[in-house]
Amino acid sequence: MTFLSNVSEYCRASRTAWTIGVVAAVVGVVAAVVAVVGVSGVAAQDGVDAGAVARVSLDEYLFEPAVPVAPSGAVRLELANVGLRRHNMVVLVDGVEIESPHVRPGETVVWELPIARAGTYAFWCNEYRHLEKGMVGTLAVE
Numbered sequence: 001m002t003f004l005s006n007v008s009e010y011c012r013a014s015r016t017a018w019t020i021g022v023v024a025a026v027v028g029v030v031a032a033v034v035a036v037v038g039v040s041g042v043a044a045q046d047g048v049d050a051g052a053v054a055r056v057s058l059d060e061y062l063f064e065p066a067v068p069v070a071p072s073g074a075v076r077l078e079l080a081n082v083g084l085r086r087h088n089m090v091v092l093v094d095g096v097e098i099e100s101p102h103v104r105p106g107e108t109v110v111w112e113l114p115i116a117r118a119g120t121y122a123f124w125c126n127e128y129r130h131l132e133k134g135m136v137g138t139l140a141v142e
């Protein structure tokens with residue numbers, strides 16, 4: 001099994017859980033743990049504290065870098081859509097999918113998610129068929 005097929009298998013297996021997930025999202029469980037720090041329509045500036053924010057570019061159909069590194073705690077990711085289509089990032093943390101806002105072309109979103117434990121966490125884009133086209137990666141939390 002390749003990494004991609006593992007993620008694809010996970011996504012297929014979780015379709016039933018999707019319904020539960022939607023209900024949970026409505027209740028606000030997911031919203032409670034995901035904080036959107038800010039949204040801007042301009043590209044990020046150089047000089048952002050690299051130690052605090054890991055920058056990830058979203059493009060057709062890949063994440064760059066595919067293995068971003070972030071310190072544990074409140075992991076802050078700067079998601080910069082440099083492509084022509086909408087993208088996002090779903091990170092699997094202890095069996096729970098944490099979903100970023102969808103990022104429009106040209107937009108940059110700073111997204112914060114709580115990951116207390118060091119380790120590697122699979123992520124992907126859940127726009128239609130982007131996962132199958134290879135939009136997957138692994139977040140390395142140190």
Ligand SMILES: [Cu+2]
Nearest residue numbers: 087125127130
């Ligand atoms: Cu995508």
